Structure formats: structure tokens, C-alpha cells
Amino acid sequence: MPPAPPISDLDQLKTHPALAALLAWNAAAVEGAKFDRDEMTIYVERSCIREACALLREHPEFEFNFLSDITCVDWTPSEPRFEVVYHLLSMSKKERVRLKVRLDGASPVLESITSVWSGANFFEREIFDLFGVRFSGHPYLRRILMPEDWEGHPLRKDYPVEGYR
């Protein structure tokens, strides 16, 4: 049974609480949305991510109070190259929402959300380490899994699986 095709029409999706809250706050912050396989994805404009997270965390009804995960996907050679992916969870309403920020390959920088969730610290360090995406305002942006003097960012698609020899 093939899955239903994704919905990406903002008008159809705007009843979703997270999307509605973001649109009501700043419609320019939302670049798009996608509903696929029962999961909601919202594309957020890169300069707004910290405020968007803070807003959803304090959402009066849904309060997405738990940061499940942050990760990154490298779509090289297409641009924008990187997608930083945030998974938020509302413990009271048992809802998940996925926020995405698209970044170009030339200067992958975005704002750190450690001031919203201090737990973002290790996740952001991991992305910095493995993808080379920088987070401005991060308290300690150093390599976390790879050795400090490692060259390159292993999870980028142009990094060979066997490593450089």
C-alpha cells in the first residue's frame, strides 16, 4: 500500500496548531510546510529559528516543551545544501512537529537555540563536528565526537565513506 502523497499547500495545513502559531506570529518566518506520513514539517526562515522555537515552547495550548532531536541532512550538490532538522515534542498533547532550516553550502551559519533549550548543546556540537554547520551564540562550539584536530566533516556527502587516505 503506497503512502498517501504529501500535502504541501499552506492553506490546507494552516489549522495545524504549530503552523497556525508561527503564521500568526510572523508569516514571513514560514517558508513552507509539508504533511507527509502523519508527520508535520515546517520550513522556517533561517534568521527566525530561535524565536520560532521559543514561541512553540511557550505555545499556550500545545507547548512543545521537549526538544527530541536536532540533526542535519546534506543535499549536495543541490542548493540550499544543508537542512537542519529540529524535532519538537509536546508532552501534554502528544504531538510532534519537525522544523527545518535550509542553509546554503557557502556559509552554513544559523542561530543556536541553546538559550531556549540548554539540551541543544550536544546536538549542535555534533552537527558542527560532523557537518561543519556553525551555530552562532553557542557557548562551546567545539568538536565532540571526532578528535579536535580532525580534518573535514565526515557526514558531508562529499566525504568518502572510507575516509581520506
Next chain:
Amino acid sequence: MAHLTPTPVLEPAQDRTMILNMGPQHPSTHGVLRVLLEIDGETVVRIMPDIGYLHTGIEKTCEAKFYQQVVPLTDRIDYLCPLTNNLCYALAVEKLLGLEIPPKAQWLRVLLNELTRINSHLVWLGTHALDIGAMTVFLYCFREREDVLRMFEMVSGQRMMTSYFRIGGIALEPPLGFFDFVRNFADRFPARVDEYENLLTGNPIWRMRTKGVAKISAEDALALGASGPTLRGSGVDFDLRRDMPYTGYENFKFNVPVGQEGDVYDRYLIRVQELRESIGMVKQAVQGMPEGPIKADAPKVVLPDREKMKTQMEALIYHFKIITEGFSVPAGEVYQGVESPRGEMGYYVVSDGTAKPYRVHMRAACLANLQTLAKMCEGRLIADVVAAIGSIDIVLGEIDR
């Protein structure tokens, strides 16, 4: 040889403090966690965990494998609960494919998943007690763990790296006598948990070493992304099995133990209570085990039975194609979270429509839980650091991946 210099380096911030390096080979760090402590006498001023010693690049390796070839890699992430990892990955890919899993496979998954939780909690209880100085418990826990490992061996042929849950169902039917063995174990086990509790729960030395130690408030734990017993110990009542059920957990009756104080003792009580709840679920699963197939009806994804392969041309072709070319998965992305013994384990799988996953990311519960260590330990004694590390129940394989 350039990577042998231990980094990062912590500099003492004040005149009266010094830096103490703990690990990576310290027995109480449960693997290869290195912890840098800035201490003022016996008091910890600052604490910095240093991880990455077990980094094996599993996420990168996944991108070079077919979907079904990733399953054995997931075992090796969290080596104390391989079946939970198998389950989470299988669920994520099944969601991408839109597969229906037959009820018997779902019940078997719950049964084995709870046995895995028992296995993991037994190792935790034994080693945690050993860290704090209660030697006997370790031997008792490993006695029961041996039985659980034997069950894993019965179903999958492996004691630890099981790879038993596959995309679309389960590898094989459990062998004859398996359910009797499980039933027998489930009858014996509650008395064994009483034994552990007799040794620890009321023990004045144990209480002194754990009560009020390494406290963390619910707000701090939530902000730091802690989950599982580490979060519930602080009084947040949330369990993915109950609140966002997957693979048929909605058919089971169980309680979610919640603590109040957020100290080592509460986290200990929660895990011991979870042992009892898990064995209750194992009993329910064995009693209500439905009949039927154990694999989804999807010949292009699920390997055919050996018998069919020997008699039917069609089955042989499908087998050959799956093994040599894999199966393609419709483009898309899913995030699947499950409640592992340590907290929320999540798999984020991105597909670009080919036979290999474009990206597999594991949300490691321990990685987030480890961040609570600083809040728990700063301003407290060095001896409590060992208790705190033990009470978070870290598995370095999962943190480093």
C-alpha cells in the same frame, strides 16, 4: 599518532581549584567516558564530559548499505538493548514503506522488547550497585540476565547482537519450547526482584549513598532533553509506550512509575519498578499471543521462507532481487521514537527513493541524558559523581555511535 593528545583541556579557573581527570578507562564510567572535574578540595566546581572514544561512524556507514543491511548495525549502537534498536529502525522504515505488520509479529516484538528492557536494567542495577559498593547484587543480576540472554539465543541464535526484528516483521518463528521457557522465567522473576530489593532498598548504607544525591529538578531535566527514568525520576510522567504507543503497546496494561525527588534513589526505585512492570507485560504477551504470520505480506521487501524458495520460482526471484539490489523505498522522511530502557530513542530516516537510505540519524537517549551530569554534580562531592553517572545509565556505544 596526532590524535593521542587528550583534548579538550580544562584549565582551573581559580587559584584554589585543581583539575582531576576521570576515565576514559575508569571502571565506573561504564565504557569509555572521560570526565574532567575541576575540584576544590572534595567539592566539584565544574564538570565536563568528554565523549567520542567509541565513535565508529555508524550513521555514515548506514548511507552505504541497503535498507535491510542496516539492521545489524543498529544492534551495535546500544549493545545492551539491541532489540529496541532493531525495533525502532524497522518501525521507521516500515512507516516509510507504509507496511502493515501482522499482530503476531507485533506481540513478539513487545515481548522481546520488554525482555530487552529487563536485560538492560539488570546490567544497570548490577553495575550501579557495584559502583556504589554493593558487590553481591551484581552476581545476582547477572544470574537472571543469563536466562534472558539464553532466550535471545533461542530466537535469534545470538546472545547480544540479535538482529531479530527485520523490516516487515521478524526473522524466524521462535523455536519450540521458547514460550515455556519465558513463562517459567516470568514466574520466577518477581521473587528475584524481591531479592535485589532486600539487598538494597531498605539498606541504610545504600540509602545514605543515594538519597538526596545528584538531584535534578523537572524543569532542568526537561530543558536538558533528559528522557526515560532520568526524567521520570524528577516527577515528569511521560512514557512513549503509554503516551504515543507503537507496535501494539496500546493492548497492554502497565503502570509508569514516577519519582518525586529526582535523586539517585528515585531513579533506582523507578528502574526496579520497571523490572516488575516489564515482566507483567511479558506475561500478558505470552498469554495473549495471537496466531498467524510473522511477516508482512510484501514479497518485494520481506525475504521469503526457505521452504518456499526451494519450491517456488517466484520466491527464489524475489530473494535474489532483495539480496542483490535491495528494495527501493518511496522518497520521504520519518522520525520514529520508542521508549528504550534509557529514554527516548529516535530514528530519523530520510529516503531519496533508492535502495539505500539517504540519511539515518539516531537520537541517542544517553547523549541528552549525559548533559544532566553537570547540573547533578556541580557543588557536590567527587564520590557522588560516580553515583550520578551510574544513575543516568549511560551506554557509550549509543552516545558515540
